[in-house]
Amino acid sequence: MPPMKKKVEKEGGKKKEMITVEVKKEIIEKHERGVRVADIARFYNKSTSTICTILKKREEIRELDAVKGVMRVSKQRPHVLEDVEKLLLVWINEKQLAGDTVTENLICKKAKGLYANLVSKLPGTSTENEEGFKASRGWFDNFKRRSGVHNIVRHREAVSSDAKAAEAFAAEFQKLMVSERYLPQQVFNCDETGLFWKKMPKRTYITAEEIAMPGHKPMNDRLTLLLCANASGDFKVKPLLVYHSENPRAFKKCKVQKSQLNVMWRSNSKAWVTRILFVDWINEVFGPAVKRYLLENNLPLKVLLVMDNAPAHPPGLEDDLLEEFDFIKVKFFPPNATSLLQPMDQQVISNFKKLYTKALFQRCFKVTEGTYLTLREFWKNHFHIMSCLKIIDKAWDGVTKKTLNSAWRKLWSDCVFGHDSEGFSHEQEPPVVDEIVSLGKTIGLKVNEDDI
Structure with a gap:
């Protein structure tokens, strides 16, 4: 079974399984290609009622514009950060296809540059806004989790270890x-x-x-x-x-x-x-x-x-x-x-x-x-x-x-x-x-x- 689900801790030690936005869209696409609800539920190891709930919300889910791996799209998350991460994924892919090692430092530096460039094109932009995104270690770890990118290393000496x-x-x-x-x-x-x-x-x-x-x-x-x-x-x-x-x-x-x-x-x-x-x-x-x-x-x-x-x-x-x-x-x-x-x-x-x-x-x-x-x-x-x-x-x-x-x-x-x-x-x-x-x-x- 594909590892599309993640478990989120709840009170009392119980765990609730969640499905990513990306996979919800896949469920909708699979159903529209003619796959039965029962077969989809069996494939994902979910109840048919859960699958039906996703299908009922298909229009709402289609409108979500999330980076791969995201469970929910937060309204508090600036849209410009979604654009930064989409462009970043394209850049990472190009670097890896060229055989270049992609490190945490390089990614954070590129992310800050993309953010500054995108924000500078927004109306009413100030220098303070351009410096609002720090590309911190926490952001980097969350980006890896959201995007599902694995082939990223933390240290510059990775070339020899690779x-x-x-x-x-x-x-x-x-x-x-x-x-x-x-x-x-x-x-x-x-x-x-x-x-x-x-x-x-x-x-x-x-x-x-x-x-x-x-x-x-x-x-x-x-x-x-x-x-x-x-x-x-x-x-x-x-x-x-x-x-x-x-x-x-x-x-x-x-x-x-x-x-x-x-x-x-x-x-x-x-x-x-x-x-x-x-x-x-x-x-x-x-x-x-x-x-x-x-x-x-x-x-x-x-x-x-x-x-x-x-x-x-x-x-x-x-x-x-x-x-x-x-x-x-x-x-x-x-x-x-x-x-x-x-x-x-x-x-x-x-x-x-x-x-x-x-x-x-x-x-x-x-x-x-x-x-x-x-x-x-x-x-x-x-x-x-x-x-x-x-x-x-x-x-x-x-x-x-x-x-x-x-x-x-x-x-x-x-x-x-x-x-x-x-x-x-x-x-x-x-x-x-x-x-x-x-x-x-x-x-x-x-x-x-x-x-x-």
Whole structure:
């Protein structure tokens, strides 16, 4: 059972179980997808009356704008702090994807900077207001609890300890592969990444024009992708995509059947992968796909899924698997060593995003060369989420078997084919970047390697 509940002390020693705002929204979404109240109650180990109460308050709950993990939204809590923590989560994610160690000191310093910047833009702001937020130790501990972020360390010397933890885990992992006789085809890694699917390089005229316009900024439209593949690199699992809209306008226009998409489509207000969505993906996509793959290739029905300990990845995941997938075992990376070891972080996601940008520029070139549309007209009126899905499919398909296999060299070097894998990812980067820059200039965009 996912650990979505927390216990709050009450008088007399009794404990009352509470459900987070985030999970209440998941319960509503699950019910709206057709799941029965009784099944939801059983999944959460709650009474049907509790679930019905949540469903009755669905409109009120939908309006709550809470950071992930929050039980209640306090009216006394300044709205600007919610904005600070949302921006902070995006910043932390970007730093970790880049392989940087994120410490308490860095987070508090960034939080104070974000707060000062946001408050300075409010009407009637004074210097006293700007200094009202101290980013204290207490705030930091509460932020970790509210947001569910685990991979944060308190001390600057963490870099060396992270390296030691990564080295010890890799040694233990390789022994496990030998003792349990896992084949590269049977070992998988998955990881989430945010994608600003309509973003253009900073210095292009389209970006400058959007920044100058008031209201919604389409380039800030984000979705989350969960990508997964095995260590041999010959099998990619259908990705999970989480967007803020269940039925975008383009779906109706294109008469989309979600079951036929190249991704498992799910939605919530913040476009985040949650525990419920992750377990759904495991049971509905990952389990059936890997079982079919192993049987078709006459391989033993045995799978190991290795991943980080993100809030969306429940520690008791194996308990949530359907009986037919009891051959799947799960192993978690140690905290603060994920960026050093996780295969998806070793150029795979980076390579995917470069290929996405390349395919996007190719699409822009094709449209502006073969139609009467200008790039600005195409970008504003014709590039929608269905276009994005086609490009995601093309980019994920373009991540090669060799790239996927080479990404395991730090964690499981024995499974990497050939002897040139160490320099492979770096060797392949410049041509892709050069192609993107060349395409950008061809369609009239001011762009260089640093922008990419």
